[in-house]
Amino acid sequence: MSHSEGSTLGGWTTFPFITGTLAGLTLAVAGWATNLVVYLIEKFHVKSIAATQFVNILSGCTSLLPVVGAIVADSFGCYSVIYLSSFISLVGIILMALTSILNPLRPQPCEIMNGSCPIPSKIQFAVLYCGVALGAIGLGGTRFTIAALGANQFDRVKDQESFFNWYVVILYASAVTGATAIVYIEDNVSWGLGFGLCVVANVASLCIFFSGSRLYRRDKKQGSPFLSLARVIVAAFRKRKLGISSKAEDYYHGQDMTKEILVASTPTKTFGFLNQAALITEGDITSDGSIAKPWKLCTQQEVEDLKTLIRIFPIISSGIFLSTPVAVQSSLTVLQALTVDRHIGQHFKIPAGSMIIFVLTSAAISVTLVDKLVCPIWQKITHHSPTPLQRIGVGHVFNALGMAIAAIVESKRLEIVRNHHLINHPGSTVPMLVLWLVPQLVVVGFGEAFHYPGQVTFYYQEFPKSLRSTATAMISVIMGIAYYMSTGIIELVQRVTGWLPDDINNGRVDNVYWMLVVVAVINFVYYAICARFYKYQSM
Known part of the structure; x- marks a missing residue:
């Protein structure tokens, strides 16, 4: 890492505080959001597809809300938006923790004898959804605003790119920790303890953030x-x-x-x-x-500035269809994991909600490999570093490949279901190790190592300077729209086909994945055309 910038404010001296804040907040949100499908199904007795759709809508909200936070940050500064949003997030997580601790705030357990499950009351749903909403609002105002605040500490493009690489690594590593350690505690020890740890992580992030207050370089408030x-x-x-x-x-x-x-x-x-x-x-x-x-x-x-945004829009639109297959896959993988054998050894069972860790881990490791190995080889062969658009293009390819692998693996799972006569036997475990689902997630994670930093860097460098916070939030907006589109796709597939029943052993999830492969390939061609004719503003 390079030395601090010439100014007494900003530079790499702020790095531990900004990334420490990011790590704490990401750990907290990963702990409650990653396992929310399972929490809804097991503790609030929500149907599996309905729970998946709810979480898709929530994911869309948590991805679209950052642009609201970014707009406010571009108008009034990142610092205020981050600490206010962190407090909102804290209140939301406390409410969710209360639903897991206090019996009156959640429905009674299902009756094993007759299989009936009490329906949650309106008050119980209200408290839960209020907590989830506040948690989503808090996440929306922090995650990508932190990225903008961090990049604003540097003047050199090289330092900004280095920061974004570290940002992605720390973001994913923290998410992996939350999605494994905290989710494991929720599934095997106590939901109350798991949510409590999320509260602690959120409080710790606030303390770290305020500790670096005197070092941050802050933008002047210039209006919207x-x-x-x-x-x-x-x-x-x-x-x-x-x-x-x-x-x-x-x-x-x-x-x-x-x-x-x-x-x-x-x-x-x-x-x-x-x-x-x-x-x-x-x-x-x-x-x-x-x-x-x-x-x-x-x-x-x-x-x-307005012309610049218009020129960038085709790239943004292709990013939506890049993220949509990933959003659908993240939901369906949880449902697939619930049907297969998740035991690793005799005593450890992978929580279904933790399957996302394979994408996150793959991406976190791959970002470092891409930065230290792939990019130098690329530069040696082509005599220049890969541009952000080239990195995004490689991500498109691996995304399509990941969907194809997912389709093949699901075909194998359904073959085992038929061979063991498990159709119309909901709740039965398919004799197939959950590790079969890992390769598709690893490939998607490798693709994210290319297109995620590539998109963040591209938008930050190409957007008008007055929209820097909004630029870093664009990847989140794209993901938000993608999650809403994924919800629409699942709803459409349910209505038009029989591929997605509540018991996916009776469905054809493999056909859904093949459909996503077609979408990914068409979108890659569209992206390649857009990228070919795009002219960089900063080069």
Whole structure:
């Protein structure tokens, strides 16, 4: 790692505090969110597919909420958003812990004799869902805002890229720890103790975050950049009938319109109709050079910022279809794991909710291998480092491969189900080791080691500087939309086909995976076209 930046604030001295905060918060959320499907099924008696759909919707919320936190952070600063969201998260986890500790806050256990399970009351559901909602809001305001705060501590692109690599490693390593140690305690010792450890991890992260307060480099509060982008659209529409000028001096570049600024700020021709938002007309500028009517005139830089977002949008859209198959797989893998033999040795049984650790572990290890081994070999062969778009493209390939492996393994599982006559025998264990499900997860994790850091780096470097927090949250927004799409896909498949019944031994989950392979391949072709024609802003 390089030395601290020249300033007394920021640099690598803030790294332990920022990543320590990330580790604690990730440990906490992994402890409750990873095992939520099992908690809903076992303690609140929710049907398996319904529980899966609920968690998919929740995952979508926790992925979309970061953009709200990022918008607020871009307007008012990352620091305030992180500590307020951490407190909200803490309250949510405490409520979930109470549902596991206090008998009146959860339904009575199922009756073994007749197999009937009491339905939770509205109050019991309300407390649980309130806790989950607050936990989701807290996660939304912290995870990717921390990434923006961390990257903002550095001036050099190389340091920023190094930080993002460490960010992904620590994020995944913490998630693995939470999804194994805490989930194991929840399944085998006590749900109350498991959720209690999540509370402790959240409190510890807050203490670590505040300990580094005097060292952080904080951005000045400049108001919402999204308001500026909205002004560009309105101003361009209001001036749509005006002619377009090719002279830089006809456009507004701010109060200090020096000759150097005019030369460097000649409007680009792409999406030229937006340039009219910065076109100066009579009465647009006051005597001191400021804007007289903000919704009628914008700076040329604000116009260019909006153009940048439009150029990036095709890459963003391809990222949605990259994450959708992974979202579907993460849900279905838990259901698959519940049907097979999860024993490793005589005394250890892998919790179904912990299957995600194989993706996380694979990704955490692979990020280091990619950074230390693959990238140097790539550079030696091609004489340049892999670009963020190239890394994302490799991730697309491994994603499709992971879905294909998942389809083949599920075909094998269903063959065993038929050979042992387990169809229409819900609850029966399929004589197949859970380790058969690992290769598909490892391949997907290896793909994430390429496309996840690649996307975070790409958006941070290519987004306008005024939208840095939003840039780091874009990967989360993409994942959020993907989770909602995965919910829609599962719902559609249930309605149109018989592939996804409540007892998946009677279904055809392998066909669902093959469908995802087709989606992944088509999306890769679309992405390759988008990446081929994209021109980097920062190169």
